[in-house]
Amino acid sequence: MSAPASTTAAVRMTYREACKQAIRAAILADPRVFLMGEDVARYGGCYAVTKGLATELGEERIRDTPLSENGFVGAGIGAAIAGLRPIVEIMTVNFSLLALDQIVNSAATISHMSGGQFAVPLVIRMATGGGLQLAAQHSHSLEGLYAHIPGLRVLTPATVEDARHMLQPAIEDPNPVLIFEHVMLYNREGELDPSVTGVDIVSAKIRRPGRDVTLVAYGGMLFKTLEAAALLQVEGIEAEVIDLRVLRPLDMPTILGSVRRTRRVVIVDEGWRSGSLSAEIAARIAEEAFFELDAPIRRVCSREVPIPYAAHLEKAALPQAATIAATARTLVKGG
Amino acid sequence: MTEKVHLDHAHLRHLLTAMLRIRRFEEKCFELYQSEKIRGFMHLYDGEEAVSVGVIEALRPEDAIVATYREHGQALARGIGMNALMAELYGKQEGCCRGRGGSMHVFDRATRFYGGNAIVGGGLPLAVGSALGDKILGRNAITACFFGDGAVDEGSFHESMNLAALWKLPVLFVCENNLYAMGMALERAEAETRIAVKAAAYRVASEAVDGMNVVAVEVAAKRAIDEIRRASEPFLLECRTYRFRAHSMFDAQLYRSKAEIETWRAKDPVMQLRSWLEQTGLLHADEIDHIEGEIAAEVDAAVAFAEAGTWEPVEDLERFTTMDRVPQ
Numbered sequence: 029m030s031a032p033a034s035t036t037a038a039v040r041m042t043y044r045e046a047c048k049q050a051i052r053a054a055i056l057a058d059p060r061v062f063l064m065g066e067d068v069a070r071y072g073g074c075y076a077v078t079k080g081l082a083t084e085l086g087e088e089r090i091r092d093t094p095l096s097e098n099g100f101v102g103a104g105i106g107a108a109i110a111g112l113r114p115i116v117e118i119m120t121v122n123f124s125l126l127a128l129d130q131i132v133n134s135a136a137t138i139s140h141m142s143g144g145q146f147a148v149p150l151v152i153r154m155a156t157g158g159g160l161q162l163a164a165q166h167s168h169s170l171e172g173l174y175a176h177i178p179g180l181r182v183l184t185p186a187t188v189e190d191a192r193h194m195l196q197p198a199i200e201d202p203n204p205v206l207i208f209e210h211v212m213l214y215n216r217e218g219e220l221d222p223s224v225t226g227v228d229i230v231s232a233k234i235r236r237p238g239r240d241v242t243l244v245a246y247g248g249m250l251f252k253t254l255e256a257a258a259l260l261q262v263e264g265i266e267a268e269v270i271d272l273r274v275l276r277p278l279d280m281p282t283i284l285g286s287v288r289r290t291r292r293v294v295i296v297d298e299g300w301r302s303g304s305l306s307a308e309i310a311a312r313i314a315e316e317a318f319f320e321l322d323a324p325i326r327r328v329c330s331r332e333v334p335i336p337y338a339a340h341l342e343k344a345a346l347p348q349a350a351t352i353a354a355t356a357r358t359l360v361k362g363g
Numbered sequence: 364m365t366e367k368v369h370l371d372h373a374h375l376r377h378l379l380t381a382m383l384r385i386r387r388f389e390e391k392c393f394e395l396y397q398s399e400k401i402r403g404f405m406h407l408y409d410g411e412e413a414v415s416v417g418v419i420e421a422l423r424p425e426d427a428i429v430a431t432y433r434e435h436g437q438a439l440a441r442g443i444g445m446n447a448l449m450a451e452l453y454g455k456q457e458g459c460c461r462g463r464g465g466s467m468h469v470f471d472r473a474t475r476f477y478g479g480n481a482i483v484g485g486g487l488p489l490a491v492g493s494a495l496g497d498k499i500l501g502r503n504a505i506t507a508c509f510f511g512d513g514a515v516d517e518g519s520f521h522e523s524m525n526l527a528a529l530w531k532l533p534v535l536f537v538c539e540n541n542l543y544a545m546g547m548a549l550e551r552a553e554a555e556t557r558i559a560v561k562a563a564a565y566r567v568a569s570e571a572v573d574g575m576n577v578v579a580v581e582v583a584a585k586r587a588i589d590e591i592r593r594a595s596e597p598f599l600l601e602c603r604t605y606r607f608r609a610h611s612m613f614d615a616q617l618y619r620s621k622a623e624i625e626t627w628r629a630k631d632p633v634m635q636l637r638s639w640l641e642q643t644g645l646l647h648a649d650e651i652d653h654i655e656g657e658i659a660a661e662v663d664a665a666v667a668f669a670e671a672g673t674w675e676p677v678e679d680l681e682r683f684t685t686m687d688r689v690p691q
């Protein structure tokens with residue numbers, strides 16, 4: 029007897045829908061799991077991820093909070109310690125700064141500070157990134173800042189598959205896990221292979237193999253980087269594209285393995301260059317693989333400005349496929 | 364010394380004009396958003412005009428204003444030019460912030476308009492500091508700080524009330540209580556929904572006023588400001604109002620009923636004043652038509668100005684990230 033087609037055929041869906049399915053499945057699977065955040069229930073989520081879920085699962089499991097970021101993130105930490113498995117949604121990374129105290133001073137420290145008596149099995153999801161002309165208080169990519177903090181695990185699902193499957197292992201992780209969803213990905217469609225029932229939250233993945241240069245990216249930048257790789261291919265340059273997936277802890281073996289093969293690397297990061305995640309990756313490559321490089325390490329990052337409103341300025345501030353391709357080209361063909 | 368509100372023809376005409384300018388400007392903004400001339404997040408003030416017009420009427424030129432992302436009304440009432448505002452919404456360099464801020468981040472040095480803050484509650488501590496500066500520098504000015512009911516949920520509201528009271532600072536806290544923070548109804552967000560009452564915990568004087576009645580708002584604001592200047596202490600004015608439109612341009616409004624919106628629409632501050640003026644014979648229909656005509660021309664001119672505006676050169680992108688000197 030052959031399996032029904034529906035269980036094997038890939039399903040096309042948006043990234044948003046994949047996030048939503050992940051939340052629904054996690055809540056249905058475990059009575060300790062619930063989601064709370066601003067406008068997640070009645071409004072349906074500021075990026076519509078949880079639309080309809082409160083009706084389906086009840087407002088105890090999809091809980092609206094007042095505008096009290098430090099308060100409800102801290103409550104999530106307390107509830108996690110007390111035995112629940114909360115998923116806290118913060119509308120965007122810019123607003124997570126109001127909860128930075130609880131995330132950095134409590135969530136990230138309690139297991140160590142208590143000598144291992146307590147763990148904080150908390151998941152915090154939030155949107156990140158620019159591209160929607162939302163200006164300087166809604167557009168930043170501050171995930172690199174969180175990747176600086178010991179005690180946290182930082183995930184950046186870029187594909188529909190990761191959006192669908194990274195949540196469950198994040199909930200099972202005994203430590204606080206931050207999940208960053210890039211705003212430009214929510215409407216993006218992708219294939220979900222029903223035979224894949226889970227993913228890890230440990231490794232980076234090679235999304236496109238190539239021999240000439242390694243392009244390291246994550247989140248919203250993955251697709252601009254793949255676009256850049258396509259541009260390079262036309263010129264006969266084969267770029268290997270790595271999707272970091274996990275910003276902390278970094279999967280250095282995958283990055284170094286690729287760089288040792290291609291001997292050239294460009295790191296793409298929507299965060300600002302100074303003191304960034306890209307700086308950390310560059311430093312580690314220099315520490316571990318300096319003598320195997322044929323060219324200097326290059327980076328394509330956001331320009332060092334608060335993201336402006338005007339479309340042409342915003343575009344100029346953010347990394348673009350053409351810039352990524354141009355940077356890789358100079359490495360391969362020489363400046 | 365109480366400055367009386369004179370309910371004479373000239374003043375009432377002025378109040379109606381001020382509210383109508385905001386209303387018509389924003390109706391145009393709505394259209395321009397549909398045609399993608401304006402992008403990003405845009406939050407309209409439709410229904411709440413009496414709050415900014417009434418409060419700002421009570422301010423002096425030397426006073427300062429701190430506002431939120433829903434600040435077109437405050438900007439126009441304060442005298443920021445419609446041209447500069449519209450150009451800002453277009454993202455043109457002729458805009459009041461050179462197109463870098465957009466709808467949510469209007470600033471204007473000339474009128475001491477300190478933004479345009481899109482972090483809920485973000486403006487309150489800034490208002491405390493502005494008043495502290497005025498006090499220490501011996502300026503006889505107050506700071507009016509506008510914020511929504513949602514900001515009351517944030518710690519910054521409570522910290523700011525206490526700081527202002529503790530340091531005896533001239534801040535007029537103006538809560539625009541429109542009963543919702545996005546889709547979050549006030550009674551689902553606050554255990555004590557009477558916002559004015561909370562002030563007592565900080566020993567701040569307060570009053571709640573009908574925010575749909577511009578004269579009532581102006582009278583209450585004048586009284587509050589007299590009290591601030593007399594006692595050198597902050598004051599919390601809760602203006603009970605309602606937004607007729609969606610929270611922003613992306614809001615299906617699943618959280619409230621059409622009937623509720625209609626009930627509030629019957630209290631439309633612009634219509635209320637207009638029909639009262641017509642009924643009492645203080646303003647004739649043809650004079651109102653004349654005002655409407657002038658406003659329509661001003662809005663058209665603002666659109667033309669914004670259309671003719673230019674894009675800031677990309678080479679200037681990093682300008683103003685830091686400054687060489689403090690502007691005087």
Ligand SMILES: Cc1ncc(C[n+]2csc(CCOP(=O)(O)OP(=O)(O)O)c2C)c(N)n1
Pocket residue numbers: 066095097119123126433481482483484510511512513514515539541543544545610
């Ligand atoms: C710190 C913070 N959290 C969340 C948001 C998203 N947000 C923008 S406006 C808004 C509602 C604010 O409501 P209120 O203060 O009542 O002002 P209103 O929009 O009703 O004028 C929310 C939740 C934000 N901008 N800043």
Ligand SMILES: [Mg+2]
Pocket residue numbers: 511512513539540541542543544545
């Ligand atoms: Mg409100």
